[in-house]
Amino acid sequence: MLSSLPASKYAAVRKVFDQCRHISASSATLSKSTLKKTVLHDFHVDNGGKMVEFAGYSMPVQYKGLGLVASHHHTREKASLFDVSHMLQVCIHGKDKVKFIESLVVGDIAELQDNSGTLSLFTNDSGGIMDDVIVNKTDPDMPLYIVSNAGCADKILNLYNDALSDFKSYDVSLEPIDNGLIALQGPLAVKALQKGVEQDLSRLYFMRGITTKIFGIPNCRVTRCGYTGEDGFEISTPRDSTVVLAEKILLDKDVELAGLGARDSLRLEAGLCLYGNDIDENTTPVEGSLVWCIGKRRRSQKDFRGSETILEQIKEKPKTRRIGIVTETAAARSGAKVLDSESAEIGRVTSGIPSPTLQKNIAMAYVAHPMSKIGSVHRVLVRKKMLGAKVTRMPFTPAKYYVSP
Structure with missing residues (x-):
């Protein structure tokens, strides 16, 4: 899908995702020796994970063989496995x-x-x-x-x-x-997980949970939820069984490993907040x-x-309110000023990317409440250039949660 993008837009998308190593603005940079490791750390490295610092942990931002944008699309179209341990x-x-x-x-x-x-x-x-x-x-x-x-x-x-x-x-x-904690996300997640459980997952709806065996591993807590906007599951499993469970799930040809880069772009398209960026103790x-x-x-x-x-x-x-905006030409980064028609500052961007799914530049921002009406047109300051910014509904992409009828 990326190959169909104009060269200029492709470069812009790549630039955004290349900066995903800085995804946690609230975390101080730590030396490799002081970073904590999840139970899946060595598993990530063995599978070509590109490790970065996030929230004090060494975490994979992406994997060799599947770029950040491709991983994003794979989650939307098939299923991806994320480490959230x-x-x-x-x-x-x-x-x-x-x-x-x-x-x-x-x-x-x-x-x-x-x-x-x-x-x-x-x-x-x-x-x-x-x-x-x-x-x-x-x-x-x-x-x-x-x-x-x-x-x-x-x-x-x-x-x-x-x-x-x-x-x-x-x-x-x-x-x-x-425990270990993994998130299996995407429209084919249920197919992959159903192979390992006896219960009928078609009866397990969004935000419902069970404790069960998965591929013979006992005491797994399965919750039908996630942070991508897609159908999926979060699975808490005994620590010493986490690698085995990940390996079993990845035997499904439609499941790929995914890292922080895809997780961030997916959650932003879904209109979901990243703590420390979009919400905090002053919000x-x-x-x-x-x-x-x-x-x-x-x-x-x-x-x-x-x-x-x-x-x-x-x-x-x-006085202020979180909104979604679509910007012209380029993506607005965290901290970019939102301005009114008179160039007066009315707010700031908290998260922004070129959306792989929509092929538009999307962002979250806080603006003065009177300026937050859907359809309002403002401007953002991006690299000293004024760009048009239209207030839009969130989520930016429709949620696909498996809800009860």
């Missing part, structure tokens, strides 16, 4: 586990069905987002299973431990999980267009951290 996985035990986690996140966890999950947000007392998180409610007598970002791991573990000191009289405990859920993460019951009870600020913004509108 660097993420923070914890289990929360005890009969007061739901009360405990609801003291930290904005979601309505109590109302989740068994073996289902939701995207939620840790917030601070000012309403800022400390991290985004997936909270999974497993079987009634089993713990909550929770996955959050690697770059925030120390901060969130401290948050958990501080909160536990306030729950000394409650039945609740925290267990960090040292509220309202400003980040993530109000849907706040449960209705939680809003009415006003019992989550930062609720006063957040609920006031819902009522009165925030």
Whole structure:
């Protein structure tokens, strides 16, 4: 598909993806000797992974034989396997586990069905987002299973431990999980995984989960979710079985390994935030267009951290808001200024790429709320040039989650 692009556009796309080694703007550059390694690190190297620093880990940005753009298209058309073992996985035990986690996140966890999950947000007392998180409610007598970002791991573990000191009289405990975690994403992901499980995956819908054997490996937690906008699964597996499971899945001819480069472009096309770029502790859920993460019951009870600020913004509108934009000629990078027709600054870009799927330049930005209306035309400053920028709906590409009928 890249061969059909004009030479100038091809060069622009390549330039963007060649910069994916800098994908984590919030992470300081670390020496190779201090980088942490996932359980799949040597497996990546053996399979031609180009390793870079991300969130304190040595992670593959791409693989030999399949470029970043080709990997992106492969995920959209077939299936790709991503290593996400660097993420923070914890289990929360005890009969007061739901009360405990609801003291930290904005979601309505109590109302989740068994073996289902939701995207939620840790917030601070000012309403800022400390991290985004997936909270999974497993079987009634089993713990909550929770996955959050690697770059925030120390901060969130401290948050958990501080909160536990306030729950000394409650039945609740925290267990960090040292499992491997892989994400199988794309329209053919279900075909590849179905070969290894006895359960009928056509009955496992988006954000639902099971604990099962996969290719004979016991105690695997499978959740139908991911961060690409495609159908797919995240699989938490015993650490010493992670390489074997990856090898078994890759026996399917339609599955390829994929790295951070494709993951970033896929999530941006899907309108999904990268913590530290698009949301942070100075961003509220309202400003980040993530109000849907706040449960209705939680809003009415006003019992989550930062609720006063957040609920006031819902009522009165925030000063700024996260939007999607399509830019002319070139992609706007993180930090690019968004300007109005009078060249006054009205916001900043947080993420931007030439979209491999749409062959357009897309970006996320924060702008003054009155300037955030869909269809509004602004300008962005890219390498000292003024480019047209039109506010558009997100996701940029339609979500293909496998939802219940």
